[in-house]
Amino acid sequence: MPSVKYAKKRLWRWRSNPLRRRDDVVEAWTVLATWTAFTVGGTVAALVTAHVAYEVFAEQRAERQSVRATLLNGVPLSTPTIGGASDRKTAAVRWTASDGSTRTGRTQVNTGLKAGSRVTVWQDRRGRLTAAPLNSTDAAIESGFLGAAAAAGLAGLVFGAGAVTRWQLDRRRLDAWEREWGRVGPRWSHETS
Structure with missing residues (x-):
């Protein structure tokens, strides 16, 4: 069952694991928050933007x-x-x-x-x-495009923030590994007889 094996490999940060660090847990929550914000926030941004745009176009049709x-x-x-x-x-x-x-x-x-x-x-x-003014069909299409653009803009912000956070976590992990190697490395470099 390759799919079960893959799922276990992907979810290792969520399970109790002696190799799991605090930064791994923070990264797991960051990824979950990023995808949740993208899914929920993107949907809300798209729907609200499309609705507001359609209302503006309807107001223009009524006014002009x-x-x-x-x-x-x-x-x-x-x-x-x-x-x-x-x-x-x-x-x-x-x-x-x-x-x-x-x-x-x-x-x-x-x-x-x-x-x-x-x-x-x-x-x-x-x-x-x-x-x-745009007719109702063109207004619906334009509103859809504006909603998709709002979702894409939010996605760029959310994924950018998530990438910056993960980059900072990677830097912290590399610094921690370097400090640890500074303590352990000299003991390994001694020759044994």
């Missing part, structure tokens, strides 16, 4: 509204470039805000439109131009 605007200047077609041409350019537009006032501003529009063309723009509650 589309309005029809008139393009003030023509937007020529993009010329192909090595890096690829964008099909959207910044241009000046005029629209009527929700309070009835006429406003002008700059926003991204499709290329190839002539002055006077009607375009759809997005405004916030104050009547300022803003980007289009």
Whole structure:
């Protein structure tokens, strides 16, 4: 049964053992704490971040509204470039805000439109131009990515802290071994007759 043998080998720090040192027990608890913090903390960080991000996107969808605007200047077609041409350019537009006032501003529009063309723009509650909100599907995907990034960031911090702790324990063990060898080594170097 290789799996039982492997498990016994991996869990030796938890069993009573005459070779087990205090640093071995601290390392075992450090590894357990690291994996627990990663599992529980990463899950919580991912879920909370994804939920908050989705709520922010939902608030943006509720707050922003589309309005029809008139393009003030023509937007020529993009010329192909090595890096690829964008099909959207910044241009000046005029629209009527929700309070009835006429406003002008700059926003991204499709290329190839002539002055006077009607375009759809997005405004916030104050009547300022803003980007289009994400639809619910894109918001869910973006929230998932943000949650995964939060979990990955926490994992980096947790595993980094665990690695630093284990490195310090290794340094302490090496120093202890060196001191012990300083006491025992000279007795072994005598020649016997």
